[in-house]
Amino acid sequence: MIKYPKLIYLNILPLFIILLSMITFSSCGQSVNNNSNQDYEVQRTDTEWRAQLSAEEFNILRNKGTERAFSGKYVDWDHKGTFNCKACNNPLFSSETKFESGTGWPSFYDYYNENSIIEKTDNSHGWARIEIVCQKCGSHIGHVFEDGPKPTGLRYCMNSLALTFEAE
Numbered sequence: 001m002i003k004y005p006k007l008i009y010l011n012i013l014p015l016f017i018i019l020l021s022m023i024t025f026s027s028c029g030q031s032v033n034n035n036s037n038q039d040y041e042v043q044r045t046d047t048e049w050r051a052q053l054s055a056e057e058f059n060i061l062r063n064k065g066t067e068r069a070f071s072g073k074y075v076d077w078d079h080k081g082t083f084n085c086k087a088c089n090n091p092l093f094s095s096e097t098k099f100e101s102g103t104g105w106p107s108f109y110d111y112y113n114e115n116s117i118i119e120k121t122d123n124s125h126g127w128a129r130i131e132i133v134c135q136k137c138g139s140h141i142g143h144v145f146e147d148g149p150k151p152t153g154l155r156y157c158m159n160s161l162a163l164t165f166e167a168e
């Protein structure tokens with residue numbers, strides 16, 4: 001009689017572990033692809049984005065694509081001004097924090113202001129990275145890495161095609 005409850009416990013334990021892992025896996029899947037679930041100030045359908053953006057711009061901004069290294073117009077760009085989101089014109093980065101990273105993508109050590117960007121966990125391509133999206137429209141801009149210069153030590157690695165430049 002004493003062993004009976006213990007047997008039940010042993011029988012449901014594997015089931016419990018399976019259930020727990022299912023919950024964990026499904027929540028991971030949601031956190032990677034939750035762009036469309038957030039209430040961004042600027043919201044458009046894919047058809048509307050395609051009408052506004054070029055095919056390459058759409059692939060980066062709306063499909064999290066990455067342009068080829070050294071292919072972008074802002075890699076060697078040294079004019080004074082602001083880099084805005086190509087999709088909604090939200091100011092994202094200032095030329096004052098741009099630096100030469102040698103990576104082939106325009107790089108900044110800080111963002112423009114508290115309304116510029118949102119950081120998200122990106123586990124695609126089997127690699128844990130921090131994705132940068134525009135705070136106003138949720139479009140993908142690039143990733144941030146922890147090997148940048150002082151004072152932040154951060155490297156915001158952006159796609160030229162996700163940006164538009166506004167001279168001072």
Ligand SMILES: [Zn+2]
Nearest residue numbers: 085088134137
């Ligand atoms: Zn935007």
